[in-house]
Amino acid sequence: MNKHLKLIRLKILELIFASKASHIGSIFSCLDVIFFVYKKYINKNKNNKFILSKGHAGLAYYAVLNFFKKINNEVLNNYYQNDSELIGHISHKVNGIDVSTGSLGQGLPIAAGFALQKKIDKKKGYIFCLISDGECQEGSNWEAALFANHFKLNNLIVIVDYNKLQSLTSIKKTISIEPLRAKWKAFGWNVYRCNGHSLNEINKKVERAMSSKKSPSLIICDTIKGKGSKIMENKVLWHYRCPSLEEFNSIKKEIQNYK
Amino acid sequence: MRDQFLKVLTREAKKNKNIFLLVADIGFKVVDEFKRINPEQFINVGISEQNMAGIATGLALSGKKVFCYSIANFTSLRSIEHIRNGACYHKLDIKFISGGSGYSYGSLGYSHHAIEDLGIMRCLPNLDVFSPCSNYEIEYITNYLVKSHNFPAYLRIDKSKINEEKKKKLISDIVTPRLVSKNIKKKCHIIIFSTGGIVQEVNSALSDAEKKGVFCLNYSIFNISKLSKNFVKKFKNKKILVVEETIKENGVYSFVKDNLDTNNQIHSLSINKNNIFYNAGNQSFIRKKQKISKTYILKKIIKLMSRS
Numbered sequence: 001m002n003k004h005l006k007l008i009r010l011k012i013l014e015l016i017f018a019s020k021a022s023h024i025g026s027i028f029s030c031l032d033v034i035f036f037v038y039k040k041y042i043n044k045n046k047n048n049k050f051i052l053s054k055g056h057a058g059l060a061y062y063a064v065l066n067f068f069k070k071i072n073n074e075v076l077n078n079y080y081q082n083d084s085e086l087i088g089h090i091s092h093k094v095n096g097i098d099v100s101t102g103s104l105g106q107g108l109p110i111a112a113g114f115a116l117q118k119k120i121d122k123k124k125g126y127i128f129c130l131i132s133d134g135e136c137q138e139g140s141n142w143e144a145a146l147f148a149n150h151f152k153l154n155n156l157i158v159i160v161d162y163n164k165l166q167s168l169t170s171i172k173k174t175i176s177i178e179p180l181r182a183k184w185k186a187f188g189w190n191v192y193r194c195n196g197h198s199l200n201e202i203n204k205k206v207e208r209a210m211s212s213k214k215s216p217s218l219i220i221c222d223t224i225k226g227k228g229s230k231i232m233e234n235k236v237l238w239h240y241r242c243p244s245l246e247e248f249n250s251i252k253k254e255i256q257n258y259k
Numbered sequence: 260m261r262d263q264f265l266k267v268l269t270r271e272a273k274k275n276k277n278i279f280l281l282v283a284d285i286g287f288k289v290v291d292e293f294k295r296i297n298p299e300q301f302i303n304v305g306i307s308e309q310n311m312a313g314i315a316t317g318l319a320l321s322g323k324k325v326f327c328y329s330i331a332n333f334t335s336l337r338s339i340e341h342i343r344n345g346a347c348y349h350k351l352d353i354k355f356i357s358g359g360s361g362y363s364y365g366s367l368g369y370s371h372h373a374i375e376d377l378g379i380m381r382c383l384p385n386l387d388v389f390s391p392c393s394n395y396e397i398e399y400i401t402n403y404l405v406k407s408h409n410f411p412a413y414l415r416i417d418k419s420k421i422n423e424e425k426k427k428k429l430i431s432d433i434v435t436p437r438l439v440s441k442n443i444k445k446k447c448h449i450i451i452f453s454t455g456g457i458v459q460e461v462n463s464a465l466s467d468a469e470k471k472g473v474f475c476l477n478y479s480i481f482n483i484s485k486l487s488k489n490f491v492k493k494f495k496n497k498k499i500l501v502v503e504e505t506i507k508e509n510g511v512y513s514f515v516k517d518n519l520d521t522n523n524q525i526h527s528l529s530i531n532k533n534n535i536f537y538n539a540g541n542q543s544f545i546r547k548k549q550k551i552s553k554t555y556i557l558k559k560i561i562k563l564m565s566r567s
Binding site: 103109111112114144147 | 299302304307309314315317318320321340341344345349502548
């Protein structure tokens with residue numbers, strides 16, 4: 001695991017533990033993707049935008065913004081506390097964040113609006129939108145999927161954090177979204193798939209998506225909920241659970257020793 | 260009123276290239292002129308009202324001034340959470356335009372009746388609600404929304420309207436209701452506040468009331484977000500009746516009650532949400548069934564007169 005991502009994970013663990021917040025599993029699952037996209041395409045590039053549609057992973061983005069010095073430590077350490085602007089679901093009141101989300105199925109239509117504006121005004125840049133796998137059960141995403149294809153929004157890149165778990169059980173047992181690739185293909189999108197914890201693989205797929213001439217692109221990132229700690233990995237419990245002191249210490253050690 | 264709205268918007272969009280009109284597959288023929296003159300600023304998002312609110316959010320966050328148009332219940336109720344979390348939360352320059360408020364689409368049935376939208380939209384933060392009663396009022400409001408308003412708004416457009424007289428009373432400002440009935444020389448017995456197309460029914464009822472020796476004034480509350488303090492001061496210790504083609508909860512009655520002096524007696528003639536009429540009928544017919552038509556307005560006025 002990238003040493004920076006280890007450090008960010010440790011910081012997130014501390015904040016979750018201190019604030020008794022939830023969603024650590026979902027946050028760890030998409031952290032690597034967020035880190036990569038932010039570092040390469042958002043930081044110091046005003047033409048591109050990133051929308052975190054799975055707003056419950058807001059802490060992942062806050063922590064990445066902190067890593068790149070957009071949010072100071074004092075602000076970050078106040079995460080989830082009374083009167084903090086760093087609320088549980090990502091907020092546009094925070095420096096470096098354009099869109100608040102938290103209700104699944106709302107980020108993609110907004111991202112399509114951003115992408116459309118760039119097309120109309122003939123502006124450069126790409127719109128990245130990270131959605132969760134369970135979020136594909138929301139109907140509004142499919143409205144936006146039709147729209148983006150119709151308007152040939154090739155500047156729109158959607159990334160699915162495919163950890164295969166949702167809040168109560170697996171996606172398969174809840175409402176299956178498979179065949180995911182075929183569904184998006186049928187909607188006219190370019191579809192790519194990669195390991196969502198390999199920055200190298202994500203990079204290759206994003207580059208391919210950026211070369212699209214006509215269609216919007218979707219990258220299915222295979223991820224692990226709770227990535228970085230065997231205690232949490234692939235366990236639905238960690239969608240909501242906040243670690244106890246004992247768990248906190250064990251998870252911390254695991255992250256420190258993760259290879 | 261819809262045509263008047265589009266006429267103004269078409270003209271203004273030609274001057275301001277940041278204005279966008281989004282429609283959710285609604286407006287056969289009526290949006291053609293806008294599209295012809297401003298083709299780059301017109302988008303039919305298809306039958307996807309939630310998506311329309313989201314697309315509008317992205318466009319407005321990029322600096323556009325966006326008008327989203329559909330049938331009233333689709334613009335509002337279908338999209339409500341996207342409007343709340345997008346336009347309202349981010350305080351964006353998006354105007355949600357509802358065609359066919361109240362029972363405008365009477366015989367199409369309950370799915371197309373907009374009788375809860377006003378109260379529900381009024382709950383949303385950062386959003387102003389407008390409900391004109393004539394071409395004159397909608398022209399004024401549309402100009403205001405285009406030139407002087409840069410945060411979310413909801414505009415209800417009724418199919419019915421009043422035909423303005425040449426010597427009509429003009430709107431003094433956006434927060435002051437406008438007198439739409441004849442100005443009476445005798446002592447006024449009851450002040451009426453109404454909004455949208457039903458203003459017309461009130462005016463008809465007032466003519467009949469006058470024949471019975473009862474004199475009232477009817478004000479159109481076209482802005483259901485803010486009320487002028489100077490205007491409110493005029494109505495101390497008055498008998499007031501609010502007439503609206505919406506359910507009572509959080510509608511114009513609630514707005515008037517919140518803003519006027521507590522010494523006023525404020526009465527309501529609105530739709531009882533537990534007694535909704537579901538059969539076919541045109542707007543005028545359903546108003547009768549819901550007991551908010553001219554006849555019931557007159558009855559209510561006479562009843563109020565008999566009370567001390």
